[in-house]
Amino acid sequence: MAIHRIPVGIVGAGPAGLLLGHLLQRAGIESITVDIRSEHHVIERVRAGVLEQTTVDLLRDVGLGGRLTNEGLRHEGLYLAFGGVRHRLDLADLTGGRAITVYGQNEIVRDLIEARRAAGDWILFDAEHVALTHLDTEQPRLQVRTADGEETFVCDYIAGCDGFHGISRASIPSSALRVYEQVHAYTWLGVLAQAAPASQELVYCLHDDGFALLSMRSTSITRLYLQCPPDERLDAWPDERIWRELRIRLQMRDGWVPNEGPILQKGLTGMRSFVIEPMCFGRLFLAGDAAHIVPPTGAKGLNLAVADVWRLARALDEHYRTGSDAALDAYSDAGLRRTWRAQRFSCWMTSLLHRPEGATDFDRRRQRADLEYLVHSRAAMTSLAENYVGFPLD
The missing domain is CATH 3.50.50.60 (FAD/NAD(P)-binding domain)
Structure with missing residues (x-):
């Protein structure tokens, strides 16, 4: 040795x-x-x-x-989507250029x-x-x-x-x-798709069926996520079902919808x-x-x-x-x-953007009120933006 x-x-x-x-x-x-x-x-x-x-x-x-x-x-920004409408938060403006x-x-x-x-x-x-x-x-x-x-x-x-x-x-x-x-009662189904991102910035979405996120890895590869039950199995999600659910959750009133393409990778991530x-x-x-x-x-x-x-x-x-x-x-x-x-x-x-299993009408209205306040209050948007872009290392 x-x-x-x-x-x-x-x-x-x-x-x-x-x-x-x-x-x-x-x-x-x-x-x-x-x-x-x-x-x-x-x-x-x-x-x-x-x-x-x-x-x-x-x-x-x-x-x-x-x-x-x-x-x-x-x-320099991101979108929060709910009720079929995307609301842009200008991260750079809210954080002095970060x-x-x-x-x-x-x-x-x-x-x-x-x-x-x-x-x-x-x-x-x-x-x-x-x-x-x-x-x-x-x-x-x-x-x-x-x-x-x-x-x-x-x-x-x-x-x-x-x-x-x-x-x-x-x-x-x-x-x-x-x-x-703490184990959260949510799992993300994540996919990499060979498709140009339909948005130049991330789109976080709360839908009645649960959370969805459009992200990207390059100008030609889209990264997408869906909230699903914590005990979900990957084989229960063939590609056709994934795209159908993404269209349902991410389609906006103005017609915006994610671009589709071959799915290169898929996986489940517990939270x-x-x-x-x-x-x-x-x-x-x-x-x-x-x-x-x-x-x-x-x-x-x-x-x-x-x-x-x-x-x-x-x-x-x-x-x-x-x-x-x-x-x-x-x-x-x-x-x-x-x-x-x-x-x-x-x-x-996570609590802002995910539907808890068995969500009541009260839960849905409270979440909607949280999001309405957030996208109409500069103080609330600034708090999210400061945390999202990160604080100085020291």
Whole structure:
């Protein structure tokens, strides 16, 4: 077994882990990133695509703005639709010029892998087994088995960026964590369609049959979502049924309707809220979905992960430059403040735009009143816009 000494071990080669490694490399801090999945799987899986203004600014500041600038779709507004009418919220006007950018998570991963390989960073995909040990010591260990053999990395710090089902959080004694969790009674059926988006900006819609969302991944690929029961089966949704339901929910009185085309991918996403406190244990620090899950309605998951690793990279840089652990000690509290703000907004957006199962006439009228107030009150629109485009990282 080969034994290596390295400052930082990173578990998970998704956008959080790769971005953390990139930020550390720019600060002159050596790291290794390991993942049990293949590089192809990490790149090709379709996930979040709405980037807050602060996320876009950070990626550009650290040299990752090339394709993002050329191919990302900047949106200065979004639509809320109900009663067969779309109402546009001018995000830029409401927030002093800030906006969102649609750029797929898989594209960010491509950019990061290219940048890290160009810098000569160490990334291991297809690990057969990964384990964390000695977490309660000053030299935690990252043990990796690959087809080439076993290696142990003795680290100063370990970053768990391996998602909700990863080993990092599971390696922490349950007695050391407090878990907050709520499973929402909604599931999203999401599809990628080979069709030009029928709107240049996102359309969030509340219909009597439930929520629907028109988004996009490019000028030729549309991303669409439907609310369905939490116990729904994917085989119950052939393509014809999906398009029929999308037409029903998204067609507006003025004749607007989504463009249709071949469905390239489809999948079901359950909705939950999850937070663990604290976001660290000894010298193991959790970031992204390993520490928190938010409902996707508010488009916060990827952006929260970016804020986590930005904060962790700064704290590690301060430690190695000055010897101070003040920022590392504050990492969890600062992250939890941002996380709970995102939970509040995402849960509010979810309750605003989804029909609860067995909704009463009272529920329907209350939701309609909420939306009517929102689209006619500049103060209410400003609150939504500020949260949606994101707050400064610090």
